[in-house]
Amino acid sequence: MILEVAILEVRAGQGGDFENSFREASLIIAKMTGYISHELRRCMEKPNQYLLLVNWERLEDHTIGFRQSPEYQKWRELLHHYYDPFPTVEHYSPAVVRSGN
């Protein structure tokens, strides 16, 4: 299981619209092969900044399966116009240390 991580900088004043569009986009990603779970959180220090975390079974489920799918075109249409700059997406391997509940 790998974790996709993106820091999303949303254009000023568009946070509410972005959150609504993201709810709609959530229905798209949740149906993809290899998708496990995702969450979107808002930064407390920078209100225009969000954190997207997506758990995938395999790296390729995101980089190939999702990104080369027709569904990704809809995802892009819904979300990409909110971002400035366009975000860098990185992937993280399973936890090397995990503790707690």
Added chain:
Amino acid sequence: MILEVAILEVRAGQGGDFENSFREASLIIAKMTGYISHELRRCMEKPNQYLLLVNWERLEDHTIGFRQSPEYQKWRELLHHYYDPFPTVEHYSPAVVRSGN
């Protein structure tokens, strides 16, 4: 519940030592008031980069309770010398969207 997020850039060649020190440091943070859970993951695109996620009950459990504690001095001694540059730590409010398992 808030999420502390830090992207950690570890000096080249010190990843293994860092992971071992982090395991020791994990015992410190796990005892703090307001601590819920944490995980450390390694970046697949940039092997010297790690992601630290810590769930806290309240923002102040991290920013005041932990950072002003004697235990934080030990945490610093164990970990801070691995970082270059010194990381920015941000906090994220509860998920605005969460889906999946």
